[in-house]
Every structure is written in structure tokens, then in C-alpha cells.
Amino acid sequence: MIAGVSSWLNVAGIAGASAIAQHLNSAILSYEAALSERQSALARVKAVIPDFEQAAALYRTRRESEITNGAYSGGPGPGTVEQTLGAIAERFAAQGQTLDEQISERQPAMAVAQKTLDTLRATAAGGQDAAIKLQGFARQADALLAALAEADPRPLVESVNRTLAAIPNEARLQGISARTEAGAARQRAALDRIAEEVGETATALSSALAALTADIGPAPGFARIDPIEAVLRYPLQNAPYWVGGLAMDFAPTLVLIYAMVIMQIRGRPGLFAERVGALTVEDILSADYAKDAIRNGAIDGEVITRLQNDLSGSPSKIEYKTDEDDPTDKPDGGGR
Numbered sequence: 616m617i618a619g620v621s622s623w624l625n626v627a628g629i630a631g632a633s634a635i636a637q638h639l640n641s642a643i644l645s646y647e648a649a650l651s652e653r654q655s656a657l658a659r660v661k662a663v664i665p666d667f668e669q670a671a672a673l674y675r676t677r678r679e680s681e682i683t684n685g686a687y688s689g690g691p692g693p694g695t696v697e698q699t700l701g702a703i704a705e706r707f708a709a710q711g712q713t714l715d716e717q718i719s720e721r722q723p724a725m726a727v728a729q730k731t732l733d734t735l736r737a738t739a740a741g742g743q744d745a746a747i748k749l750q751g752f753a754r755q756a757d758a759l760l761a762a763l764a765e766a767d768p769r770p771l772v773e774s775v776n777r778t779l780a781a782i783p784n785e786a787r788l789q790g791i792s793a794r795t796e797a798g799a800a801r802q803r804a805a806l807d808r809i810a811e812e813v814g815e816t817a818t819a820l821s822s823a824l825a826a827l828t829a830d831i832g833p834a835p836g837f838a839r840i841d842p843i844e845a846v847l848r849y850p851l852q853n854a855p856y857w858v859g860g861l862a863m864d865f866a867p868t869l870v871l872i873y874a875m876v877i878m879q880i881r882g883r884p885g886l887f888a889e890r891v892g893a894l895t896v897e898d899i900l901s902a903d904y905a906k907d908a909i910r911n912g913a914i915d916g917e918v919i920t921r922l923q924n925d926l927s928g929s930p931s932k933i934e935y936k937t938d939e940d941d942p943t944d945k946p947d948g949g950g951r
Contacts, residue, residue: 639739645835659827667711674704687805695792728762756837779817786810
């Protein structure tokens with residue numbers, strides 16, 4: 616663990632500035648994507664404004680039909696139904712105008728965001744000290760995020776969609792002006808029909824607006840990190856430096872182990888000659904056969920025990936015959 620922490624600090628010292636530069640470049644890519652999303656969304660929303668104008672024109676035409684031939688109430692002429700159709704036409708026109716004005720008001724914020732992004736690129740490419748560069752980049756990133764929030768079209772779209780959702784109810788809440796029961800029923804039926812048609816128009820416009828801003832993600836924040844954290848956040852990009860950092864810690868250890876082995880061999884100059892140098896090819900092959908035989912259980916247990924005792928330094932338990940036990944060596948001619 617100590618070696619790992621030491622290697623980490625080594626890498627931070629070697630590649631800290633490079634890792635910080637990678638962190639800044641990564642943030643710039645995120646800001647570029649966020650700015651592009653908002654620019655594209657504003658352009659798409661602006662392209663929908665003619666649909667609001669068409670909706671307004673549609674209900675103006677229906678108002679004229681109501682006045683001319685009573686298309687909704689059955690009774691031509693001005694009145695509650697005709698006034699409701701005219702009011703709804705103006706509501707759609709007003710929402711289109713609101714979109715146009717609000718999009719224009721967001722353009723200065725978009726220009727500020729673009730200029731701030733250019734400043735961030737220059738800061739990331741500068742040669743300042745890493746700590747100073749991070750501090751300046753963080754301030755500029757805060758300014759960019761504020762500009763992106765001001766230019767974001769989603770709050771505008773949400774506001775317009777809430778208004779669109781309320782327009783159908785305006786038709787239903789109109790007062791009945793007919794003096795007869797039959798006339799009142801016709802007006803109520805006409806207003807319900809208008810409310811249903813307006814609801815369809817409003818839903819189509821609202822769905823289109825929501826789809827145009829659905830791909831906008833949240834504006835990315837900027838993480839203020841130091842070189843030590845940066846090399847951990849971007850390990851693959853700094854892999855060569857990690858190798859160097861590990862080598863700085865472990866290379867001395869490997870050299871020390873190598874030196875200890877060399878000193879041990881030099882301290883016992885006869886070790887190689889005694890243990891290996893005197894062996895023949897036949898000895899080595901025999902040892903290999905013996906090893907396989909022991910593993911396969913092909914050697915007598917008593918022989919294995921003798922070998923174990925020999926390795927441990929214990930006296931062998933195998934008894935050997937002496938000359939006194941050999942009858943052929945007795946003077947009385949036991950060989951007869």
C-alpha cells in the first residue's frame with residue numbers, strides 16, 4: 616500500500632500538469648456539446664413559430680364562418696361563439712409572438728457563452744501554473760454555465776406549453792348569452808366543440824415544442840481537482856507515467872534483491888560446483904525419473920521414507936547386513 620501511494624505521488628509529480636490539461640480539455644468538450652444543443656434547439660423552436668400563426672389564421676377563418684353562416688351555433692352573426700373563436704385565434708398568435716421575442720432575447724446570452732468558451736480554450740492552452748490555470752478556468756466556467764442557463768429554451772417551451780394547455784378551458788368557461796333554453800343549448804354545444812378542436816390544436820403544438828427540446832442535457836459543472844486526483848481520473852491517458860512511477864518505487868527493490876543473490880553466490884564460490892557442476896547427464900535424467908516415480912507412487916514406501924530421512928538429516932531405518940551375518944565368511948566352511 617505504501618508503495619502504491621508513493622507511486623501515485625510519483626505519477627502526480629511527473630504527469631500532474633498533463634492530467635490537468637486533459638481535465639480542462641474534457642470540460643471544454645462538454646461545454647461545446649451543451650452550447651451546440653442549445654443553439655440547435657433555439658433554431659428548431661423558432662422554426663415552429665409559423666405553426667402558431669397558421670393556428671391563429673385557422674380560428675380567424677372559423678370565426679368568419681360563424682358570423683357568415685353560423686358554422687358552430689347554427690345562427691349566423693356575432694355573439695358568444697364568434698367572440699370565443701376570435702379570442703382563441705389571438706391567443707395562438709400571442710404565443711407565437713412570445714416565442715419569437717423570447718428567442719431573440721436569448722441570443723445575447725448565446726453570444727456571451729460562445730465568447731466565454733473561446734476564453735476557456737485559450738486558458739486551457741496557456742502555459743500558466745496548473746493551480747493558477749485551474750482557478751482561472753473555474754471562474755470562466757461559472758460564467759459560461761450562467762450564460763447557458765440564460766440561453767436555455769426549455770423554460771420558455773414549458774411556459775408556452777402551460778398556456779396552450781389552458782386555452783381549451785377558456786372556451787368551456789365562456790358565459791351563455793342566449794335568452795332561450797334552446798339557444799343556450801346550441802351555444803353550449805358549440806363551445807364544447809370549439810374546446811375539443813382547440814385542445815387538439817394545442818396538443819399538437821405542445822408535443823412539437825417538447826420534442827424539439829427533449830435532447831437538451833443538463834449543463835455540465837466543472838470539477839475543481841488537483842494533479843493528484845487528475846492522474847487517477849485519467850489513468851489510461853497517463854499509462855506511461857504510471858509505469859515510470861511504479862518503476863521508481865520497485866526498481867530499487869529489484870536491484871537490491873538481485874544484489875543479495877549475487878552476494879550470496881559470491882560468498883559461496885563452491886556452491887555451483889558442489890551441487891550442479893559435478894552432475895552428469897545420467898544423474899540429471901535419473902533424478903527426473905525418480906521424481907516422476909515418486910509422484911506416480913511407483914517407488915516402494917520404505918525407499919521414500921529413507922529419502923525423507925536423508926533430506927531431514929535423520930538416520931535411515933533400513934538395516935544393512937554385516938560381515939558377521941554372512942555364512943560364507945565363517946571359518947568353519949559355512950559355504951558348504
